[in-house]
Amino acid sequence: MTDCLFCRIVAGEIPATVVYETPATLAFRDISPKAPVHVLVIPKQHHADVAALGAADPALAGEVLASVAAVAEKEGLLEGGFRVVFNTGSAVGQTVFHAHAHVLGGRTYGDL
Structure with a gap:
């Protein structure tokens, strides 16, 4: 998809600070972090959201989760814990319609 921001990052058209990559996934730092560690993990193949990806x-989808775990380990988050968020739909804050996990860590989080 030529108009998808994350597809353009995968294609190398838009720069990103890559922290982890597999043949099927890409992980890069969020440009507007909400935590000391805020990494996005995406499938390189376009799927609009995690529900579409899973279906x-x-x-x-399992490879994306394996990459989430690898990012958490690489970023030193396993001992202190981390949060993983998949927003699905604009009503809950999804702004880029390419499935992606937010890996958040480096601070304490309250209950949801």
Whole structure:
């Protein structure tokens, strides 16, 4: 998709600070972080949101979660804990309609 921001990042058209990559996933720092560690993990293949990703390709959804775990380890978040957020739909804050996980850590979070 040529108009998708994250697809353009995957294609190398838009720069990003990559922290982890596999053949199927890409993880990069959020440009507007909400925590000391705020990394986005995306499938390189376009899916509008996590529900679409899970329905279309459960194995790829699993690869995204494996990449989330690898990012958390690489960023030193395993011992202190981290939060993973998938926003699905504009009503809950999704602004880029390409499935992505927010890996957040480095501070204390309250209950949801």
